[in-house]
Amino acid sequence: MSNAEANSQATGRRIPDRLRTPLQRFLASWELLLLVVAIGVFVVNSFASPYFLDPWNLSDATFNFTEKALIAFAMALLIISGEIDLSVASIIALASTAMGFAVQMGVDTSLLVLIGLGVGLACGAFNGFLVTGFGLPSIVVTIGTMSLFRGVSYIVLGDKAYTGYPADFAYFGQGYVWWVISFEFLLFAVMALLFAILLHKTNFGRAVYVIGNNPVGALFSGIRVKRVKFALFLLTGLMSGVAAVCLTSRLGATRPSIAFGWELEVVTMVVLGGINILGGSGTIPGVVIAAFVMGMVTFGFGLLNVPGIVMSIFIGLLLIAVIALPRIARHILARRKA
Amino acid sequence: MLANSQGIKNVHAYETNEPAPVLSLKGISKSFPGVKALSEVALDLYSGEVTALVGENGAGKSTIVKVLTGIYQPDHGQIAIGGTPVSFPTAQDAGKAGVTAIHQETVLFDDLSVAENIFIGHAPKTRFGLIDRKQMVHKAQELLERIGAQIDPRVMLKELGIANKHLVAIARALSIDAKIVIMDEPTASLSHKEIEETYELVERLKAEGKAILFISHKFDEIFRIANRYTVFRDGQMVGAGKIDDVDEQKLVKLMVGRSVDQVFPDRHAKTGNEILKVVGYCHPTEFEDIGFTLRKGEILGFYGLVGAGRSEVMQALFGVTKPSKGAVRIDDKIAVIRSPDEAINHGIVYVPEDRGKQGAIKGLPIFQNVSLPSLKSTSRNGFLRLAEEFKLARDYTRRLDLRAAALDQDIGDLSGGNQQKVVIAKWLATQPRVIILDEPTKGIDIGSKAAVHEFMAELAAEGLAVIMVSSEIPEILGMSDRVIVMREGRIAAEFQGDRLTPENLVRAAAGISEAVS
Numbered sequence: 001m002s003n004a005e006a007n008s009q010a011t012g013r014r015i016p017d018r019l020r021t022p023l024q025r026f027l028a029s030w031e032l033l034l035l036v037v038a039i040g041v042f043v044v045n046s047f048a049s050p051y052f053l054d055p056w057n058l059s060d061a062t063f064n065f066t067e068k069a070l071i072a073f074a075m076a077l078l079i080i081s082g083e084i085d086l087s088v089a090s091i092i093a094l095a096s097t098a099m100g101f102a103v104q105m106g107v108d109t110s111l112l113v114l115i116g117l118g119v120g121l122a123c124g125a126f127n128g129f130l131v132t133g134f135g136l137p138s139i140v141v142t143i144g145t146m147s148l149f150r151g152v153s154y155i156v157l158g159d160k161a162y163t164g165y166p167a168d169f170a171y172f173g174q175g176y177v178w179w180v181i182s183f184e185f186l187l188f189a190v191m192a193l194l195f196a197i198l199l200h201k202t203n204f205g206r207a208v209y210v211i212g213n214n215p216v217g218a219l220f221s222g223i224r225v226k227r228v229k230f231a232l233f234l235l236t237g238l239m240s241g242v243a244a245v246c247l248t249s250r251l252g253a254t255r256p257s258i259a260f261g262w263e264l265e266v267v268t269m270v271v272l273g274g275i276n277i278l279g280g281s282g283t284i285p286g287v288v289i290a291a292f293v294m295g296m297v298t299f300g301f302g303l304l305n306v307p308g309i310v311m312s313i314f315i316g317l318l319l320i321a322v323i324a325l326p327r328i329a330r331h332i333l334a335r336r337k338a
Numbered sequence: 339m340l341a342n343s344q345g346i347k348n349v350h351a352y353e354t355n356e357p358a359p360v361l362s363l364k365g366i367s368k369s370f371p372g373v374k375a376l377s378e379v380a381l382d383l384y385s386g387e388v389t390a391l392v393g394e395n396g397a398g399k400s401t402i403v404k405v406l407t408g409i410y411q412p413d414h415g416q417i418a419i420g421g422t423p424v425s426f427p428t429a430q431d432a433g434k435a436g437v438t439a440i441h442q443e444t445v446l447f448d449d450l451s452v453a454e455n456i457f458i459g460h461a462p463k464t465r466f467g468l469i470d471r472k473q474m475v476h477k478a479q480e481l482l483e484r485i486g487a488q489i490d491p492r493v494m495l496k497e498l499g500i501a502n503k504h505l506v507a508i509a510r511a512l513s514i515d516a517k518i519v520i521m522d523e524p525t526a527s528l529s530h531k532e533i534e535e536t537y538e539l540v541e542r543l544k545a546e547g548k549a550i551l552f553i554s555h556k557f558d559e560i561f562r563i564a565n566r567y568t569v570f571r572d573g574q575m576v577g578a579g580k581i582d583d584v585d586e587q588k589l590v591k592l593m594v595g596r597s598v599d600q601v602f603p604d605r606h607a608k609t610g611n612e613i614l615k616v617v618g619y620c621h622p623t624e625f626e627d628i629g630f631t632l633r634k635g636e637i638l639g640f641y642g643l644v645g646a647g648r649s650e651v652m653q654a655l656f657g658v659t660k661p662s663k664g665a666v667r668i669d670d671k672i673a674v675i676r677s678p679d680e681a682i683n684h685g686i687v688y689v690p691e692d693r694g695k696q697g698a699i700k701g702l703p704i705f706q707n708v709s710l711p712s713l714k715s716t717s718r719n720g721f722l723r724l725a726e727e728f729k730l731a732r733d734y735t736r737r738l739d740l741r742a743a744a745l746d747q748d749i750g751d752l753s754g755g756n757q758q759k760v761v762i763a764k765w766l767a768t769q770p771r772v773i774i775l776d777e778p779t780k781g782i783d784i785g786s787k788a789a790v791h792e793f794m795a796e797l798a799a800e801g802l803a804v805i806m807v808s809s810e811i812p813e814i815l816g817m818s819d820r821v822i823v824m825r826e827g828r829i830a831a832e833f834q835g836d837r838l839t840p841e842n843l844v845r846a847a848a849g850i851s852e853a854v855s
Contacts, residue, residue, distance in 0.1 A: 014736070015735060015736075016743075016745070017705070017728050018746045019746060020746075201721055202717075202721055203721075203722060206706065206713065210702065213699050213701035214699045217695065217696055217698065220658065220688065221678070221764070222677075222681075223679075
């Protein structure tokens with residue numbers, strides 16, 4: 001009720017549209033804070049290593065995050081709606097295994113891509129069906145399918161690997177569109193734009209926010225909650241399929257351990273991007289910046305020969321710090337006032 | 339002893355021997371960023387007496403309760419119990435000092451037993467520091483008997499109805515041997531009979547010498563059970579005294595700072611063609627054989643006890659629950675309604691009773707709440723058009739006289755009455771033909787209430803067909819052209835004209851004229 005008193009006094013009948021201008025909103029936003037962090041990382045990196053500012057090195061650095069970010073965009077929508085999909089990395093494994101299997105049958109590249117995307121969609125549909133059809137909690141369902149999908153991959157492959165992908169299949173993960181701009185980076189940029197439009201400019205995106213803030217209220221407002229959630233699982237599955245195509249193409253081989261542990265990195269990226277893990281708020285630009293931050297930190301540490309485990313410690317600390325900082329700041333401000 | 343002193347004008351007994359208050363608040367202020375919620379308020383509670391705290395939503399009632407229970411710390415001011423100053427840094431400290439609160443939406447735990455709920459946080463312990471279950475159940479049994487509740491302390495709380503849950507909450511309040519009991523709208527969601535039981539309980543607490551702070555929006559109950567009153571307005575204490583010294587008019591005047599016309603809008607119903615017809619509507623568990631018609635421009639009231647199945651019928655009409663049998667005709671054509679989406683397309687909209695869960699989308703701004711069910715018309719090819727949404731929100735919130743700082747403000751920041759205005763606005767924006775209002779003024783302040791009533795009358799005059807579910811008899815009588823009374827999932831009676839009397843409604847709802855089952 002804290003603002004209620006203010007309301008009853010402040011206005012007569014005419015209510016202004018906005019309390020703060022979009023610029024004021026931006027200045028107080030999470031995205032700006034992240035942007036500052038991103039620039040900080042960039043500056044530190046460029047001082048720390050003379051190789052960092054090389055255009056080709058920077059281009060290489062983008063591969064650290066593009067595939068994960070593709071999934072993170074869809075995951076962001078799913079988390080905003082109050083659900084989660086922890087099976088995304090396992091979907092990559094299953095999709096990649098299916099593609100590898102198809103290669104042994106002598107399938108050509110275009111069909112390979114369709115198989116990768118199709119398996120992703122099918123896995124998303126399976127998750128979505130279990131969650132919306134039976135009303136099961138998504139965290140439980142997708143922990144289950146996480147083991148299931150990768151398990152199938154292990155059964156099919158054992159300790160073997162599928163190789164022998166066609167030469168033109170390599171384009172998706174290794175090709176360059178123009179100068180240092182890789183196909184993956186272009187795909188990342190286009191998808192960022194499409195997802196930003198979907199979430200922030202369409203009725204569908206609005207429904208995602210509404211469901212995340214109040215699923216019962218959404219139902220009582222005429223939103224087809226289950227349909228929207230099912231679509232989001234499909235979308236997440238599909239984007240995992242896209243990531244599977246890119247990653248498999250980049251590696252040129254499929255092992256059952258492919259993309260192992262990515263689900264947590266994807267969720268980290270989403271949360272770092274300012275998406276509320278409990279649903280209801282967050283933006284795609286935030287996720288985009290978070291992707292750059294994570295990619296550059298990993299790459300910078302790589303240039304400095306910092307071991308992988310230190311990198312993950314740093315990412316963990318960064319996540320906690322970036323989430324804790326605004327709260328700590330608010331706390332201190334409140335103290336100072338009192 | 340003082341229970342029925344209402345109406346007795348001789349109050350010398352009080353004045354000659356004024357007791358000292360058990361709890362006394364002086365100069366309490368509390369600010370939140372940008373808002374002064376409480377400003378120098380005072381409040382005294384006396385042993386064995388009920389003090390009614392009244393005020394519009396947003397007057398600061400909930401804030402003072404939170405100050406008293408240690409949830410908020412006041413910026414200034416003094417709390418004294420029995421004359422000694424105290425402070426409550428945490429909720430536990432307030433409990434230890436003998437303050438307990440029974441909340442509007444009681445905080446209990448569905449998956450714990452009744453006894454565990456009563457003793458959570460202060461369960462009797464064995465020698466080894468473990469919970470002494472036997473002792474706990476035994477003590478719980480005693481407490482429940484003391485308040486006349488026939489509840490087995492071993493059953494899970496979720497198996498109880500809402501009225502019994504309240505009794506458990508009261509038993510919990512007694513279990514910490516509280517001197518001061520705060521009751522925050524204890525009767526808001528109870529049926530007629532349950533309310534009576536609550537009153538009896540309050541009398542019993544009074545007799546035990548508890549000092550009771552009773553927060554309520556209902557004047558009849560204030561005059562019935564309170565000994566004293568305190569009025570808050572805009573975070574300030576604007577009046578206090580003995581209930582015998584005031585009347586309803588004066589209290590209302592204090593609350594709103596102006597005199598509010600409490601009469602219902604004068605309506606001359608001009609009903610048109612039949613628009614909605616429900617035939618043989620059944621549900622496996624909730625209702626059976628419901629049939630009625632509704633005309634344009636008509637306000638049809640649905641009265642009954644809580645649990646009579648009124649909301650369930652309305653939610654089936656709105657496509658939330660599935661009826662097992664029956665048909666709905668709109669303009670004499672069969673209408674298939676399987677989801678709220680389809681109901682909205684047919685022009686039927688539903689303003690739910692549970693505003694927090696089902697009505698308002700907290701976390702989203704006002705304008706997005708308003709435009710939500712109308713997105714199809716404000717958007718183009720599935721793409722949002724914010725300008726159209728703002729326009730819609732401006733138009734409809736102005737009609738309802740919404741009070742807010744800006745349309746991009748979170749709806750959760752508004753007071754209950756203003757949230758309800760936004761929820762009604764959102765449905766009107768869809769330009770419905772039938773609007774169902776489920777307890778439309780429950781828990782909202784008197785000013786907003788009048789606005790909602792006036793608006794309903796206006797809508798009906800414009801030819802909208804209105805169904806109003808309400809448990810408040812004055813509201814049902816004041817607003818409805820015709821009233822259907824439901825009991826145990828069936829239509830018990832229908833009244834209009836001269837037969838529309840409080841007595842008839844209550845009888846039909848309670849099934850008094852029939853044999854006791």
